[in-house]
Amino acid sequence: MIEDNLPEYRxxxxxxxxxxxxxxxTRLNYFSDIFEDHIDAGLPIEEVGAEYTxxxxxxxxxxxxxxxxxxxxxxxxxxxxxxxxxxxxxAGSKYPTTSPIGLNGGFYYxxxxxxx
Numbered sequence: 001m002i003e004d005n006l007p008e009y010r011x012x013x014x015x016x017x018x019x020x021x022x023x024x025x026t027r028l029n030y031f032s033d034i035f036e037d038h039i040d041a042g043l044p045i046e047e048v049g050a051e052y053t054x055x056x057x058x059x060x061x062x063x064x065x066x067x068x069x070x071x072x073x074x075x076x077x078x079x080x081x082x083x084x085x086x087x088x089x090x091a092g093s094k095y096p097t098t099s100p101i102g103l104n105g106g107f108y109y110x111x112x113x114x115x116x
Contacts, residue, residue, distance in 0.1 A: 005098050007032040007050075023059040023067075028052065029101075036083070036096040048096045049081050069111040077106040 009032040016025045033050045057071035080099035095103035 005034055005036070007034055007100050010100070021061040023057070023061075023069075025055070025057040025059075025071075027055040029055065031100040034096070034098065034100065036098060048099060051078060051080060051099070051101045053078050053101055065116060066112065066114050069109075069113070071109050071111065073107040073109075074101060075106055075108075079103065079105050 011030040053074040059069040
């Protein structure tokens with residue numbers, strides 16, 4: 001059963017470009033469909049559709065030792081398919097808890113890295 005709870009296919013296409021002190025990264029991620037059966041209660045198994053997400057990063061080298069990066073994982077705030085069968089009533093889960101893209105949508109960050 002656990003094998004069906006993982007996507008059979010997962011692909012990513014990444015572009016990374018550096019120009020002077022600037023660095024730009026873009027990534028397209030694909031996850032094929034999964035089966036949601038996290039409560040193992042003998043309920044009908046729900047198929048969760050395939051998903052795409054897009055990640056971005058823009059970094060700037062402040063000096064030789066410090067880089068600041070602004071980024072987003074799942075930049076367009078994609079959410080998995082909503083549970084439509086029994087999970088919302090039995091387990092209280094609006095989205096499949098085992099979805100490979102998570103269930104919180106986008107993640108945005110500012111990161112500083114100092115190397116010495």
